[in-house]
Amino acid sequence: MELEERARDSADNCIACTSCVAVCPVTKANPDYRGPKLVGPAHNRMHFSDESDYEDSLKLCSNCKNCDITCPNGVSVATLNMLERAKYYKAHPEKHTQADQMLSHNFQMADMLKSIPFGRSCANLGMSIGEAMGMMGAMGIAPQRKSPRFATKYFRELYKEIKQPEGLTKEVLFFPGCFIDVNDPEVGVAFVKVMNANGYKVLMDDRFKCCGSPLVVGGYLDEARSHADSNVAVINEYAAKNIPVIACCTSCSLMLKAEYTELFAQEEMAQAAKNVYDAFEFLTILADQGELKKVQVSSDKKFIYHAPCHLRAQGMGMPAVDLLKEIGVNIDSADAGCCGMSGSYGFHKENYETSMKIGSELFDKINASGAHKVVCDCGTCREQIKHGTNAKTTHPIQVLAKAYEQ
Amino acid sequence: MVKDKATVVVVGGGATGVGILRDLSMRGIDALLIEKLDMVNGASSRYHGLLHSGARYAVRDQEAAKECIEENTILRRIGKSCVEAISGMFVQVEGDDPDFVDPWVKGCAESGIKTREMSKEEALRLEPNLSRKLVRAFEVPDGAIDGFRMSWQNVLSAARYGGRYKTYTELIKINVEGGAVKSITVRDNVTKEEYDIECEILVNAAGPWAGKVAQMAGLDCSVSPSKGTLIAFNQRISNRVVNRLRKPSNGDIFVPHGSITILGTSSITIPDPEDTSTSWDEVEELMKTGEGVFEHLRDYRILRVFAGSRPLYVPKGADGGRNASRGFVTLDHEKEDGLKGMMTICGGKFTTYRLMAEKFCDVLAPKLGNTAKCRTAEEDLVPAVSEADKKAARQYFPSYGVNLAATRLGTDKFPEVVKTLKENPETREVLCECENVTMAEVMRIAQEPTSHSVADVRRRTRLGMGTCQGNYCAIRSAAIANKLFKDKLEGCGDSLSDMKNFLQARWKGITPVMAGKTLREAEMTRGMYEVLFNVNGGRR
Structure with a gap:
């Protein structure tokens, strides 16, 4: 309807x-x-x-x-x-430019490379050579940037190798999203660890597609709609079994929770949205119910947190930074607005200058903070922070997973 | 004191008056139009903006229907800069009398109005916001016409043939000598100066005020002002005119008009044509009926509500209101009342204004020994700005702004505005962000001799007529007015009171619908002007 x-x-x-x-x-x-x-x-x-x-x-x-x-x-x-x-x-x-096409369809490239032996290594090598020779600019991609490399094993492959503890009765379905799946699978691994430690088995469903956010910003709305329809069907299937869907990427979760309905106005999308959680939103709910695994961190290593715009747009505060503070992590929010990357936006050659100008306040704050690492829920924000500051970055779920290891 | 003379003086700057001015001027007759306020200030701008196909009259009044379709065709041809050449639909929804359809289809055919029945699916595909309770839908050649632009374009067309016009010039006395009108006394409403204008024939084209004008000559002309209330919505709900397919009644017609949609109207007989007040009850009645056609109507934002008086002519002993004829009458007071040199035109419809003028002038011209034929249907109202000029201007205008500015400004002023935009980039600033009006256009229109206030500029540019109803452009244009109207404003106040008058006129249309989204907007206006700028509090 x-x-x-x-x-x-x-x-x-x-x-x-x-x-x-x-x-x-x-x-x-x-x-x-x-x-x-x-x-x-x-x-x-x-x-x-x-x-x-x-x-x-x-x-x-x-x-x-x-x-x-x-x-x-x-x-x-x-x-x-x-x-x-x-x-x-x-x-x-x-x-549509070549860059629009590429940046909006990274998921296609990722799938293709997976099917070719050594495809990913070759692609990464190709990117290094391309960047060195200044070929990215010719394709409309900001030549100043280093494109995120393809992981030699995607999360969907790593997941199959993870042995989750036996006997977990509660289940969640993970929506990895493209960046975590193909570029930064360690975030997914950390997520599984955290959920397992809290008594949840993490499920994956191969039918999930790219959330469609890069397609929407590229102007490929019909394709985004088909992704939305198929993802929503999967989410609602799990909703019927009372299995929540969790994402660690705040752009993906915003898409699933709000943008589908805003863009396409379908009842089943609004329905599906109710079953989708950001990881730390979910963990906060557990904490409120007294069900979150208790841990206290002793190290006073300083972190600085950047709240992604797409997290703030979800109107739920900053659950990651609150929860990490609660367990004793020395972390403060940079409170410096947008990083300027906004998904694929900053990768476009013509947006580079704007993107870096927007991020400058954040870069300055990070540089002045003396923090040893920047914590941020969003993969492309982390890319921008690395590019703008040379700081080390991490996803908050990785910080929590590490705390659990102590 | 006699200060001016003209062979014919036309009283009233509405559709009827400007039509006559153009017609007379094209026949080579020296004519002067006077209007007590700004041009198009009465009923001719306080209506739907509907260019009737005639289908609405096809059952009850086929003569009117035939006139409408003929004039509709002519205006689409000569009025390209004021007509939006869209089409229309008649829709029947559940609960409407099914027996009305056959006589209506027959009536349209007999009147020469093409109708095409479309499937429910096609109707909903073309107009997806239509009610799902739709039963039948027909396409008709209805269109939309901008009353402000149409009237000004008639005036400018007349001016090319020597026709003259004076706004803010009010008739206060008709001077009769030896059974004939010799002159009139007028007051300049800006300078307050009073003077006489000699004329051979005085034409009373004052619309709902025609009875009052006739009284000045001691004559009785029974005009029954009938108030029609209309609602303007913030955006186009449909891209076609949508009529309810049933016996004509209140709240039947939606007209997409530029960036907005107008729903109307009611029909209430009122004693005073100056009464353009509106009430929540009238709005509620229109909304209730309108919901039948667009079921989610209440989700759409109302911009404002406004009312105008139809000048219905009521022959003695007849009814007024919805049952009064929409036809018009020419009264030659020499024949009717023994007063030479005065004629009245009364009643009629906006759509047929040109035909009314033609028929009226066919009676008037021979009195002056003029036998020239009417040519108003042969020539475009104004020449259109060329596509090449528009294309070249695109780089200076906001997007979606070129066409609108070109049709508003015409071939003489458009190039001037483009030149200003080109030479002075500061004037590319969009003063009215809701209706895409640049500073250059506002400055140009402000320089017109007929512009005395920001409201006058508004009527010619659409400044302040969009979403925010003047919130941002009021303060911006006040700054410009302060610069440009300095001399003129001495007669009517300073730029602060001009700004307040401008906002007050916006408020008038907002207060009866102060709820929901409209209320939010109003609260912001109040916050800005009363709280932040303290426009009402500061005393020197």
């Missing part, structure tokens, strides 16, 4: 207060961007005037969701922008 036309409805909720423009990190860094209000809700009303016209600065939105966070009327401003962008690319498919 179709919900009401949510996006339309939410454009009507805009009172043009301009708060979103005031907090938009892109508007601040790049005056060419006309701001979330104008590009989304305001222009939604104006299409009648000239179907062939379009807002040029629409491509500058990073979908970081700070507009949604600040909106006093609950307008999904960034989603409206993404719907606009999708409309534009539907009418102008030839405007």
Whole structure:
């Protein structure tokens, strides 16, 4: 069943207060961007005037969701922008760049490399050579950046090798997401450890696809819809068995929890959303019920935490940093807004400068903090932090898993 | 004191008056139009903006239906810069009288109005917000027409043939000598100066005010002002005009009009045409009916509510209101009342304004010995800005702004605005972000001799007519007004009171619908202007 036309409805909720423009990190860094209000809700009303016209600065939105966070009327401003962008690319498919294609379809590349012997090593070598020879720029990818390397074993492969303890009665289904699966599988391994320690068996389901977030920002909305439909069907299947779905990537969880419904307005998506949790959101619920494994950390090694925008957009505070503090980890939030990466946004050559400008406040705070590691739930935020500061980074679940090992 | 003269003076700057001014001017007759306020301030802008196909009248009044479809066709051709060439739908929903359909289809066919029945699936695909209780749907050639632009384009067309116009010029006395109108006394409502204008024929085209004008000559003309209340929604709910397929009644028509949708109307006979007040009850009645067509209507945001008075002509002893004829009447007071040099035109519909003028001038012109034929259907109201000029201008305008500005400004002012935008990048600033109006356009319109206030600029640019209803553009345009209206404002106050008047006019339409999303917006306005700027509190 179709919900009401949510996006339309939410454009009507805009009172043009301009708060979103005031907090938009892109508007601040790049005056060419006309701001979330104008590009989304305001222009939604104006299409009648000239179907062939379009807002040029629409491509500058990073979908970081700070507009949604600040909106006093609950307008999904960034989603409206993404719907606009999708409309534009539907009418102008030839405007898609090679970088759009690649960055939105990393999951395809990852699957393909897995099927080729030594595919991943060769691809990684290829990337090193490509970066050294300046070939990334030619493809529209920021040449200054080092692309995340493919893990020699994806999480889906590592998972099969993990021996989970016998006799665990409670189960959760893990939604690894592309970055953890193919680039940073150790986060997934840490997740399994933490869940096992709390009496949960971690399940995987091969039918899960990329959440679709990179497709949405690339303007490939129809593909994103097919991913959404298939993921939602899986989630609801597990919901029927009372098995919650948990993600460690905050962009994936935001997609599953909110963006599907905002974009596609399907009842079953709203239903599925209720069964999806961010890992630390879930662990906090356990803690509140007195069911979380007790542990106390003695080391006073200093950490600094960066809250991803897509975590803040979920409106649940910062469960990771709260929980880690609770167990004695010396950690403080950097409280420095957006890192500027916003998924694949900062990888685009034309966004590089904007991306680094947005991140500069965070970089400065990290550099001045004296912390030995930066903790962050989001994989691409961690890439940006490494690039902007040379700091070491980790996912909070890895910090917790380590605490459990002591 | 006689200060001016014209062969014909037309009283009233609404659709009827501007149509006559254009018609007379094109026949080579020296004509001057006077309007007590700004052009198009009465019923001609306080209506749906519907370009009737005539289908609404196909059962009850086929003569009106035929006139509508003919004029609809003509206006689509000559009025490309003010007509939105969309189509329309008549929809029947569950509970509507099924027996109304056959006579309606027959009536349309007999009136020359093409109808096409479409499947429920097609109707819902074309207009997905339509009620799922839809039973039958027909396509008709309804369109939308912008009352402000249409009227100004008629005036500008007339001006090319020597026609003249004076706004803020109010008729206060008709001077009769020896059984004939010799002159009129008017007051300049900006300078308050009073003076006489000599004329051979005085045309009373004052719409709902026609009775009052007739009284000044001691004549009786029974106009029954009938108030119609309309609701403007924040966006287009449909891309076609949507009519309820049933016996015409209140709240039957939705017209997508530029960035908004207008729902109306009611029909209440009122004593005073100045009464454009609206109430929650009227809104509620319209919403209740409207929900039949768009079932989620209450989820859409209401921008404002407004009302206008139809100038219904009521022959003695007849009914007013919804049953009064939408036809028009030409009264030659020489024949009717023995007063030479005065004629009244009364009643009629916006859609047929050109035909009304033609028929009226066919009576008037021979009185002056003029036998020229009406040419108003042959020539475009205004030449259209070329695609090449629009394309070149695109780089300076906000997106979705070029077409709108080009049709508003026309071939003379559009290039000037583009030049300003090009030479002075600061003027590319979008003053009205809801309706995409640039600073350059506001400055250009402010320089027009007929612009005396920001409200005058609003009517020609749509400044302040979108989502935020003036929140941001009021303060921005006040700054410009302070610069540009300095001399003019001496007559009517300073830029602060101009800004307050501008906002007050917005408030008038918002207060009857102060609930939900509209209330949130209103609270922000109040917070900004009353709390932050303290516009009402500061005393010197």
